[in-house]
Amino acid sequence: MKLYEYMVKNILQNHGIPTPKGYVFSSPEGIEEFVVSIGPAVIKSQILSGGRGKAGGIKFADTPEEAVARAKELFASQLKGSKVNELLVEEKLKIDQEIYLALTIDRAHRQPVLIASKAGGMEIEQVPEELMIKRLIDVTVGVQPYTTREITRRLGVSGEVAEKLSDLLLKLYQIFVTYDAELVEINPLAISGFDVYAADGKMTLDDDASFRFRSDVPHVEEKTELEKKASALGIAYVDLEGEIGVMANGAGITMATLDLIKDQGMNARNFMDAGGGASRKTVAQAMEILLSTQPKSLLINIFGGITRCDEVAQAFIDVKNSMEINIPVVIRLVGTNEEAGIDILRANGIESFRNINDAVTAVVALTEKKGA
Ligand code: GDP
Numbered sequence: 406m407k408l409y410e411y412m413v414k415n416i417l418q419n420h421g422i423p424t425p426k427g428y429v430f431s432s433p434e435g436i437e438e439f440v441v442s443i444g445p446a447v448i449k450s451q452i453l454s455g456g457r458g459k460a461g462g463i464k465f466a467d468t469p470e471e472a473v474a475r476a477k478e479l480f481a482s483q484l485k486g487s488k489v490n491e492l493l494v495e496e497k498l499k500i501d502q503e504i505y506l507a508l509t510i511d512r513a514h515r516q517p518v519l520i521a522s523k524a525g526g527m528e529i530e531q532v533p534e535e536l537m538i539k540r541l542i543d544v545t546v547g548v549q550p551y552t553t554r555e556i557t558r559r560l561g562v563s564g565e566v567a568e569k570l571s572d573l574l575l576k577l578y579q580i581f582v583t584y585d586a587e588l589v590e591i592n593p594l595a596i597s598g599f600d601v602y603a604a605d606g607k608m609t610l611d612d613d614a615s616f617r618f619r620s621d622v623p624h625v626e627e628k629t630e631l632e633k634k635a636s637a638l639g640i641a642y643v644d645l646e647g648e649i650g651v652m653a654n655g656a657g658i659t660m661a662t663l664d665l666i667k668d669q670g671m672n673a674r675n676f677m678d679a680g681g682g683a684s685r686k687t688v689a690q691a692m693e694i695l696l697s698t699q700p701k702s703l704l705i706n707i708f709g710g711i712t713r714c715d716e717v718a719q720a721f722i723d724v725k726n727s728m729e730i731n732i733p734v735v736i737r738l739v740g741t742n743e744e745a746g747i748d749i750l751r752a753n754g755i756e757s758f759r760n761i762n763d764a765v766t767a768v769v770a771l772t773e774k775k776g777a
């Protein structure tokens with residue numbers, strides 16, 4: 406389960422990690438008065454995806470009036486497919502340096518790993534590997550002062566700032582362990598004069614430990630409206646940000662389909678795993694959900710085992726007869742009742758593919774690239 410930034414900051418603060426002075430608002434009301442009390446402010450959209458800064462979800466305001474204007478814009482906006490329901494309004498720090506800090510699990514080593522970089526901030530994905538400090542943590546020993554001294558030295562900080570950063574790292578590890586986190590990330594950790602502040606915060610908790618989540622952990626609903634609708638039908642559906650709507654029947658084939666699309670330079674708008682043996686009605690409802698997200702094209706990739714190709718073909722025809730589909734649709738069918746499925750489609754003037762590579766090549770060629 407992911408937590409919103411303001412929730413993470415509450416936790417950090419309760420454990421003695423400094424955060425900028427801030428307050429959460431669910432409407433523009435009260436923002437003006439608050440900004441009068443804090444001065445120049447940062448207005449931060451509370452959504453669960455990262456990269457808000459680049460997507461326009463973080464705004465700065467020098468005056469209370471400006472803050473209200475920016476807040477109204479953000480409340481009215483859609484950010485990375487999510488509605489902005491809450492804004493965190495914070496005092497704007499004077500940042501001298503942005504540090505990246507994270508604790509996560511290194512699956513290959515089966516150990517927590519502390520990651521730090523002096524090149525923190527919004528370009529962290531572009532930072533070369535040699536500027537990322539990685540230190541595996543032995544859980545029987547935990548993070549000790551000698552580890553934090555090593556990290557601060559390698560980050561190039563010294564004196565009072567190094568002491569504060571060391572102390573913060575010890576606390577961060579305590580939080581990582583006691584909250585059953587899979588990830589705790591502070592990016593940026595802002596160095597401002599001799600002070601350090603968590604200017605941003607991310608936490609993902611391990612759902613397998615949800616039975617023992619601490620009582621100060623709020624429940625966060627992570628599913629989008631469509632994901633909820635699909636889950637009510639018993640279908641696994643995930644919203645993504647690319648061009649091509651994808652429907653397949655099984656987790657493995659679905660992932661492979663996404664990879665093949667990516668290989669050819671495009672991305673999926675979403676994916677739906679209709680599972681094995683879904684009925685014609687369910688498959689039709691699933692396709693309607695996919696189409697409602699306005700992908701630039703649709704790829705249906707079926708390897709029929711329990712799933713019958715003729716049922717899927719018929720479901721597609723049902724949908725086609727009940728609504729206007731004005732995007733390219735590419736269908737690949739193999740497996741159980743393949744011939745019957747092909748015949749149903751052909752009787753409706755639709756050619757399908759047997760080979761997945763051919764199908765992906767065809768759909769990519771027919772799809773208008775996003776932003777193009
Ligand atoms: P993200 O893009 O979702 O990771 O959002 P962040 O909270 O990290 O904000 C993006 C960027 O905005 C940060 O990397 C900072 O450069 C900048 N930023 C955020 N808060 C402050 C602040 O209080 N003062 C200043 N000067 N910059 C800030």
Ligand code: MN
Nearest residue numbers: 526592593605
């Ligand atoms: Mn950030």
